[in-house]
Structure formats: C-alpha cells, structure tokens
Amino acid sequence: MRVGVITFPGTLDDVDAARAVKYADGEAVPLWHADHDLKGVDAVIVPGGFSYGDYLRAGAIARFAPVMREVVDAAAKGMPVLGICNGFQVLCEAHLLPGALTRNDKLHFVCRDQWLRVENTETAWTSRYERGAEILVPLKSGEGGYQADADTLAELEGEGRVVFRYVGGNPNGSRNDIAGITSANGRVVGLMPHPEHAIDALTGPTDDGLGLFLSLLDAVVSA
C-alpha cells in the first residue's frame, strides 16, 4: 500500500501522517505541493498544519496548489483521500466535501483529547471500527466549526455521511456536533480531530486513531 502524504508550505503534521501509514504497514510517499503527478500512490492524505499560514481562510490558498488538481481528478475516479484538520479544510475549499469550517465559537484555539463516535463504518477509512464505537483522539484547531446550509446538513444526515461526531461536549460550535464527513461514495473522508496523533499511547492519549489507517489497508487490498 503506497499512500501519498502532501506537504504544502506550512504543513505541520505530514511527519505524523507518514508515521501512521507506516504503523499500518503502508509505505508513505511524500508529495510536494508543486508536484503535477501523484507518483502512482493508492491513496492520499492531506495532513494538518497551517498551509500558507492559513491566511485569508484555512485551506483557501492550498486548494489551488498543482498537486490538488491531481487529487481532485483521482478522487473522481474513486481514490481514497483523507483530510485531517487543515486537510479537511482544504478538501472543503476544493469542493471534494461539502460545507466549510469556521472560527471556533469560543474564538480560541483548542487543543484537547476529544471523544468521538464513529457513525459510519462503510467508508474507505473506517471499516475497521464498529458502528457506534467511541474513540479518544487529540483535537487541535482554531477554525474547526463545521458549517453548511440546512439542505446540505439534511443530505449528509439522511445519507449517513456524518462519519464522526463529537461526544462529551461540542468543542467548537460545529453544526450537529459534526467532527468528520464523507463523500457520497465513501472514498473521501475529512475530519478535524487528529487520528494520526493517536497511534501509540506513548505520544498520544490512545492508539484509537490507528483504525483509519488499517481500514485503508483493507480498502486498498480489496480494490
């Protein structure tokens, strides 16, 4: 399994995403924002950080990077794509996922260990979880409030496309406590919390996040 991990100027969690891929026995392939091809990878992770400083809006500048054009094309053909935190923001800006992420309702950056409920286990990134399972992973963001218009929210809920929901307190004002969503075909997933920081109890609160990367292994092998 070869998984591309994109680095934009200002990306921070690319090393963590690559490490998580390795923990799941995959090979992490570095992709540079200016690349015009995906080097034959089986899946792509858009990691967290502050691409281009998050100036203007988080993800607004990154979505125009050459490598994102390739990601959009590949996603259309069904390649699994995971956006974590800033990566989620980039995927929304690139219209691979609906809605937008806005400033936290309390206006502060929040770093905390956050409980999430896994609500959809049919995606390329969540098949290893049990439906309704609660997992503990770090959340660290200043613009994590998920917003979408009423129709979009109804569609996401109706189609079961809310993948992760905050439990034990909504940390940022997200509509419907949404922490992560998926595309209509279940191949593209974006979430604000950081599963790649929860792969080893030595450096994270748990290893609950490993499930996403192991799920991908199944998705790629069975494809």
Place this chain on the structure above:
Amino acid sequence: MARVVVDVMPKPEILDPQGQAVANALPRLGFDGIASVRQGKHFELEVADDVDDAALAKIAESFLANPVIEDWVVRRIDA
C-alpha cells in the same frame, strides 16, 4: 492603477462568533445602544487599469470569499 475594495461578510444565517463577542463585550465596557455587530474582512487592492469588473468579481467569488458561508461586495474607489 485603480483602488478596489472588497468586503467579505459571514452570511446572515451563519454563526458569527467574532461579531457576537464584540457585541457582548460593548455593554461591559460601558458602550450602550449597539444592537448588533457582525465582523468580516476588508481587502484593499491596487489593480492595473486593464483589470475589468468581471475579473474582480471572479477574484472575489472564487478566492477572497467562500460562497458557502460568505457574501461579498466589490467597490471601485475613485482616486
């Protein structure tokens, strides 16, 4: 060179925690009579004379604002 202003505001139906925080703080600071506050972004651009209104609209819509959550207004300023 022309001067252009673009104002970008959260859509009315979108939560605006920043504006709300300002509105809540004002009475505490002794300023009364402010019924509501909304906060957005203000851009000032210097553009070449051959940049037409269509191009400016495009820049605002596809880049400066996120139409999912924001409205925007483009104005040319007379020098």
Place this chain on the structure above:
Amino acid sequence: MARVVVDVMPKPEILDPQGQAVANALPRLGFDGIASVRQGKHFELEVADDVDDAALAKIAESFLANPVIEDWVVRRIDA
C-alpha cells in the same frame, strides 16, 4: 436604528502577512495585474439613534482597532 461600518486596517508601515499571502497567491491562480493587497477587518454595527459620532469614534479606537498597529475609519450608511 442606524447602520454603521467600521473598517480597520494594518498601518501602512506595519507588516501585513495576510495581505501579502493573498497578493502572492493571485498570480499563481491566474489573476494578473493586482499590484498590492492589504487585508483588514470590516465591522457592521446596528446602533440606536442616540449613539453619536463621538461614541462611535471611541468604540472604534478603544475596542475595534488596536491603535498601536492599526488605522480605522467609521462611516454611517444611509438606510
């Protein structure tokens, strides 16, 4: 009720990393002819009719803007 707009901008001599990031990105996105961009904040207030200009100036100076690094302009908008 009156509508009031306050625009807050980084002072000209102060670094504006946000505006610079936007300006740098535009040519990459295929938009040419934008010589400079500065980014600030835009506030829209609804105020009671008895709030006078002096009070608005005070609000802008002491709260909406940080006079150490920012300039500001207050405008009343005709409804």
Place this chain on the structure above:
Amino acid sequence: MTTDTVKNAENTPDQEQPYKELGLKDDEYARIREILGRRPTDAELAMYSVMWSEHCSYKSSKVHLKYFSETTTDEMRAKMLAGIGENAGVVDIGDGWAITFKAESHNHPSYVEPYQGAATGVGGIVRDILAMGARPLAVMDPLRFGPADAPDTRRVLPGIVAGVGGYGNCLGLPNIGGEVVFDATYAGNPLVNALCVGAMRVEDLHLAHASGTGNKIILYGARTGLDGIGGVSVLASETFDDTAGKRKKLPSVQVGDPFTEKVLIECSLELFREKLVVGIQDLGGAGLSCATSELASAGDGGMRVYLDRVPLRAAGMTPAEVLSSESQERMCAVVRPEDVDAFMAVCAKWDVIATEIGEVTEGDRLVITWHDEVVVDVPPRTVAHEGPVYHRPIERPADQDELRANTPDALPRPARDELLDLVKTMAASPNLASKRWVTQQYDRYVRGGTVLAQPSDSGMIRIDESTNRGVALSTDCNGRYTRLDPYAGAQLALAEAYRNVATSGATPVAVTNCLNFGSPEDPGVMWQFEQAVKGLADGCVALGIPVTGGNVSFYNQTGATAILPTPVVGVLGVIDDVRRRIPTGVGAEAGETLLLLGE
C-alpha cells in the same frame, strides 16, 4: 536627502549628534569617537547605540555573569559543546545527538502589544536555536502577570497567551510546559520568557562566524521594514524634515509572520543538510547591526556589506534604519562562492527571498556601503564585544531585614475545622489553580514526539524514534522566595526544576536561565542580581551540572517599583528510553503506597 557618509563625518567633526536620545552616555559617545578617530556617521551611531544597549551588551551584568564560567569545572563542562557566549548552549546527550536550548525574554514588547510581543518572542528564540544548526523541537513559556482580577491583566494575559500559541502552533512546535504566575509587581510589567529546545547530530553544529576571505554574505527571509526602529528615527529628523514627525511616532512594535518563519526553518534545515552554510546568524534585536558585527568579529577577516542591496518593504529608508530594523523572520548566512547558486536554488524552492549582500574580506574592518558611498567603517569587535562594562553600585536593600523578620510564626494557626476551607481557598487561588485555560490553547502533540507535557512536572520529547532517546525540560522560579533571599531563591528555582526533571525519569545534565530583574541602576536590584547569580552558580556546582547560557532582562519595573526578582531557571535532562518516563500523579491504581522522601 543626503546620506551621512564617513567622508562627510570626517569633514563635519563638530556636527551635533542625538546620542543621548539614542541612550548613549557622554563617556560612551566619547569612547566611540576615540575608537573611530572621528565622529560616527548616523549609521555607525545607530549601530553602536543598539549594540551597546543593556539588552545587547550586558554592560551591567557582564561582571557578574563571569561567575558562571569561573565556577564551571572541567567535569561539569565535559558534555558541553557550546556555552555562554554562543547563540545558545549545546550539550552532547550521547548516541551522536546534541541538544541546544535557550530562554529569552520579550517582556516590554508584550506589555505594549501583547499578541505580537509574545508571538515575536517565540519567533526570536526559535531562530536562535535554528542558528546553531539544530531543528527546533519544542517550546516552553514561563509567564508572569499582574493580579488575575486586575483590569489590565484582562488585556495583557489573553493577548500574550494567544500570541505564544498563535506563533508556536503555526510553526509546528509542541508547547511542552511553562509557568503562569500572578503577582502585583508584574501589573505594569508582565514577563514573557520563551524557551526553545532543538536537536542536531553532533557534527552538524553551526557556530556563527564569517571566516574565509571571499565567502559571500547572504541575507534570506523576510523583507526589511520599519519595524522596531522607533528609537533610531531621531536620526532621520535631520535628513527627512517633512516626514520626520511621522517617523518619530513609529511604534517599536514588530509584527510576526509565523508562516514565513516555518518556511525559513525548513529552508535553513535543507541548506544545512546540503552543507551549503559556513556560518550563520539569526536576526533578532538590533537586526543587521548585530548580525553583521557579530559575524564579522567572530570570523578571521573583515566584512564588506552593500546595504542598498537589502530588499526593503518600505520606501525611503535610511542606512541607519536598515541597519536597526528589527523586522522578523530573517537570517544571515556565510556561503562559499561556489555554493551560492545551490544556496539560491534551495531558497527558490521554498519561495524564500535571498540576497547576496556582501563578502568576507581581508583585513579587520566592517565596511558598509550605501550606493557606493561608505557609511560604516568600524572594527567589528568594538561594536559587538567591546562595549562598555559597568560595575554598578550594590547595596542590600534597607527593608530586607524587616521583610525577613516577618515570618509565618506571627500568623494564627488554622483550627482543625478551618483546614478544609483553607485547602479550598488555596486550590482556588490563581497561582495554584489549573492552568488549563492557558495550556488548552497550545498544541502539544504536533510532530508526534511529545511524551510528557502539561500537566506533567516536566515536558519530555523523544529525540530519536529508533532508539527512543529523549530529553526532559522544566522551568521554575518563585519570585517571592527570591525577594526574601535572592541567593537561596535562585537555588530553590534550580532545585525545583532539577527535581521536576528527575522525577520524570530523566537525568539532569544542563541549565539555562532567564534573569528578570528591575533597574540595574538601583543598588538594591543589583544586590538581588548578584546574589541570585551566585546562588544559581553555586547550586549548579553542588549538583554538578553547568549553566550553558541564558538571558538577562533588566529595567522590569513600574515607576520606582521593581518586579519581584525572577531568575527563571530551566533544567535539561536526558533519558535513554522515553518509554520509561514516569508520568505525574498519584492514585492511578488503588492500593498505591505514598512515600515522602527528604525532610
């Protein structure tokens, strides 16, 4: 507009110069004239005045800080690869790894503009660590504020915390600890100390020097603007009549751009990896004045700088302003001529502006030109290292005895049934309450190496993923104890940080400090300072670990009232396997036995 050149200075020896407004004393100005054999140019005056300031020259503290080196034994020095005098101390932690760490203060700027002051404080210390050739790995932020319920604390505290977090989070540096302490003496003078720790392979240690005639000086990073040159603008008044009034009002506030710094870090690390750098210096306080004079005086030749090549952000800047600008996110490298193209290519990859602004020359002068005219011609050591040295008067404060006589013995003992209330009062007091409101705004997870962070006694990061070797860090200081007895107070700070590191499972190996005090012109403050330095140094000898560096911040006072003497001490420890860390806390399992060690 005419530029004040060396030739002009020679021809106009009697021209009045605003040296007093720039903070120079009569005898200091006379000494500059003696060194140069003429009056300084505006640009030279700007350079000397910032470099001879208390902040840059350590003129009041130098004679005392010597005591750290004098008391450091060879045994203590054994693991030290760089010590006091370098940008930051460096220690060998085994397996070929070297750790560099240092703390610095950004107190006054954070009072003027809390967010940007704190943000640029973090930015500055991170560049110090980078300039040693290391990858910055984590930050810590010992903070002091006025009373938690004071109105100004509401302005200062949220801004400072947001600034530390905003900048550090955006750089991808986990925040692994710090302090939040409230006391009335900090009300008009909060303390923002920032510590950064970095790691490198021992052979990659880069020291700041400009050796090798013909080597090029390359300035890279952000453009240079009017940031932080408030003081020097008095020089502009003579040449810039109509704008002078405006310039004078320039605030000495710098605005940080963490994104540019993040890119600068990755770009610099790639330059080091490709071995394209002979020497390097960060640009912090005193900007190019500091970088050029320090690089030149640490090298084996002279240096020539074409100042008009510096990329500017503002129009009409004078040479003095360019030299004094404190624009952030800039570095200065010494590069072999044959490596310049490769150097530029790496910078282009990262979209970092890089400009060849000069070269190392034969001889021993630092010569700076502005459009082909010489505006600076000085022996660089006289700017960087041979500033004034003061033996300030020292006197034990008159109220010291009275203060010490006022012991807890005079206080009523709480009755048994009052104890619970007392405990509750204590737990709810700002100095003992949870610091989560602050620490929750800091990313402690980024880059996946954080093994311990808040609320642990010390922060711990893994340095090597293959061996699990790591380091632990703690900073501490109790200003109230130090006020009562500066000698013992500094030792208590050291002992507490040492214990915090030891209890996490690491072996303490080195010490840094950030010594925050009132005005050195107050003999009582100088006594506190002298005592604290002695106490800390003697304590280090007793524990057998060296002070590898530090920072002094004087003039922390509001009117005549000095802050509590606050010698913040940071202790670094090594642990050969971070999996054996000891987390803080008791009661994780039923049946644990509590043991009290010591008296």
